[in-house]
Amino acid sequence: MSVNVEAGQTRGAGRKLLSFLPARLRKSRLAHFLRRPPLLFHLVVFALIVLVPALMFSAVLIVQFSSQQQQITSAQVNDTAEIVSTAFDREVVGLLATARVLASSGTVNGSDYEAFRQRSALALGSAHVVADLITPDGRIVASTAPDAASRSSLADQSILQTTFATGRSGVSGVFTIQRTGQRAFSVLVPTSPGPNSPYVLALTKPVEALDSVLDVRSLPRAWSSIVTDADGKWIFAATASEGQMKPQGGISYDHPSIIEALPGGRADDMIQASSVSPITGWTTTVAVPSAVIDRPVMRSWVSLIAVGLVLSIFSVALGVTFGRRLARPILELSKQAEAIGQGQPTSPIRTDIAEIGEVSKVLNQASRDRREAEEQTRFLMREMTHRAKNQYALIGALARRAARESANTGEFLDTLSEALNSLARSAELLSGNGWEAARLDQLVDNQLKPFGADAGRIERSGPDVKVNASVAQTIGLAFHELATNAAKYGSLSVDTGRIVIDWSLGETFRIRWREMGGPKVVKPTRSGFGTLVTQKMTARGLGGTVDMRFEESGVVWMLEAPRDSVEAA
Numbered sequence: 001m002s003v004n005v006e007a008g009q010t011r012g013a014g015r016k017l018l019s020f021l022p023a024r025l026r027k028s029r030l031a032h033f034l035r036r037p038p039l040l041f042h043l044v045v046f047a048l049i050v051l052v053p054a055l056m057f058s059a060v061l062i063v064q065f066s067s068q069q070q071q072i073t074s075a076q077v078n079d080t081a082e083i084v085s086t087a088f089d090r091e092v093v094g095l096l097a098t099a100r101v102l103a104s105s106g107t108v109n110g111s112d113y114e115a116f117r118q119r120s121a122l123a124l125g126s127a128h129v130v131a132d133l134i135t136p137d138g139r140i141v142a143s144t145a146p147d148a149a150s151r152s153s154l155a156d157q158s159i160l161q162t163t164f165a166t167g168r169s170g171v172s173g174v175f176t177i178q179r180t181g182q183r184a185f186s187v188l189v190p191t192s193p194g195p196n197s198p199y200v201l202a203l204t205k206p207v208e209a210l211d212s213v214l215d216v217r218s219l220p221r222a223w224s225s226i227v228t229d230a231d232g233k234w235i236f237a238a239t240a241s242e243g244q245m246k247p248q249g250g251i252s253y254d255h256p257s258i259i260e261a262l263p264g265g266r267a268d269d270m271i272q273a274s275s276v277s278p279i280t281g282w283t284t285t286v287a288v289p290s291a292v293i294d295r296p297v298m299r300s301w302v303s304l305i306a307v308g309l310v311l312s313i314f315s316v317a318l319g320v321t322f323g324r325r326l327a328r329p330i331l332e333l334s335k336q337a338e339a340i341g342q343g344q345p346t347s348p349i350r351t352d353i354a355e356i357g358e359v360s361k362v363l364n365q366a367s368r369d370r371r372e373a374e375e376q377t378r379f380l381m382r383e384m385t386h387r388a389k390n391q392y393a394l395i396g397a398l399a400r401r402a403a404r405e406s407a408n409t410g411e412f413l414d415t416l417s418e419a420l421n422s423l424a425r426s427a428e429l430l431s432g433n434g435w436e437a438a439r440l441d442q443l444v445d446n447q448l449k450p451f452g453a454d455a456g457r458i459e460r461s462g463p464d465v466k467v468n469a470s471v472a473q474t475i476g477l478a479f480h481e482l483a484t485n486a487a488k489y490g491s492l493s494v495d496t497g498r499i500v501i502d503w504s505l506g507e508t509f510r511i512r513w514r515e516m517g518g519p520k521v522v523k524p525t526r527s528g529f530g531t532l533v534t535q536k537m538t539a540r541g542l543g544g545t546v547d548m549r550f551e552e553s554g555v556v557w558m559l560e561a562p563r564d565s566v567e568a569a
Helices: 002-018 029-035 039-103 113-124 157-166 207-212 290-341 354-405 409-431 440-451 469-488 529-542
Strands: 130-134 140-143 183-190 200-206 224-228 234-241 244-247 270-276 283-289 437-439 458-461 466-468 498-505 508-516 545-551 554-562
Touching: 039 113, 039 183, 039 200, 039 224, 039 270, 039 283, 039 290, 113 130, 113 140, 157 183, 157 200, 183 207, 183 234, 200 207, 207 234, 270 290, 283 290, 290 354, 409 440, 437 440, 437 469, 440 458, 440 466, 440 469, 440 498, 466 469, 469 508, 469 529, 469 554, 529 545, 529 554
Parallel strands: 458 498
Antiparallel strands: 130 140, 130 200, 183 200, 224 234, 224 283, 234 244, 270 283, 437 466, 498 508, 508 554, 545 554
């Protein structure tokens, strides 16, 4: 039942698949292939299905890797912004420390401007830094600039006034030096603590000098950074590429965008972070294009696809290889089964697949069994034909004898009918044993059952003896005739009568029938059909002798025959 269900499910799946095909293709070879695909196709599909979970798991890992890369990169961008901002803070803090040292010298408060200039120039050396000593009204009274005579005031007056008013150091935003056109910034330190300092020392440094603040290790490859002051003016921009830090030019002066610092100005997608310095108020922004992060992920996807294709091809090749190895012996099994169906001899196929080899052996054994069964059937048919001829001859002889011995048609029919019934009972007993033999005790019970063998009136005793088919029919007829006569005239005709049957088997087979407790019997004056069966036919059929006596207590019938003619082979 389960096989039929599974077969139905397979056919149903095939019909569903065929429903997607155009009507003109549903009777094509493709439709037939889809309806009942070969083993090779099933193995290939199985190999690919086994491969799919591994590929899906790899895809999930790549997706997780991409997500983790995004998170890691975001954290790195934040950290890098802090690192870059700290690097600029260190530069500014260094300038502030230098300014404080110079501002605390006695030459400043002693109004010895020339000594201040010389000391400052010596301290600053060739650091591209200009020191200016500025009064509260904004005048520069001393400067280390080569054109000090032409410098009248600081460009960023707001931070200057704040420094005088608060007495705290400050850092200016970016401004342009009119004489040179350079962009620069200043750090300002009062020369005396507290408000109303007589002077403010300003150290001015071009922003171009900040290009050396960052080394190539400060930014990962293809990352960009831009630094702006509190007013949003461009201070610094750089991109790390090919192992070198490349400062960016051509950046908007006011409110520049990090996009301008990205390679090629691409802004499709990026990850950025900003950090505001508590010392300078400058904002450092670091950004990296998402393509940089996506590149290893894309390589992973390409690798997965390539590996998936290679594994798919490998799986298909394995499926084809093993499919052919399996299909060949299976097709040979089919041919072997076809040969068995046609009754042809077969031999086991040679294969290294144990199960198929076992099936082939079973089929080969089935082929031999079938041939033997056919031979047995032909033998049995010949035997049955021979026995049927004998039966027909026996029935014919019985009919002729009954006709001669019967006084009228009714008696003839009754006699022949009873004889045929006896033969039928013997034949039924023999058919259960392959028409080879019958047990004598079963034969007695079978023939005498209609006459009360089950009622305890018939006793039997003797060893287990198997008689051949001819003897079984002959003795069966004799017992039937004896029982019929006993029922009509002998011990079975009265309630007190009984019959005792005993036999022995030595060199000679002996069997005796004795009637007891019945009416007095008299030897018949003429011999009829019963006498013919019980004496002449039985003696002649077994090659022995029959002695039948009519004693006062009842009929005594005894048969003696050679053992070889009675016992079944």
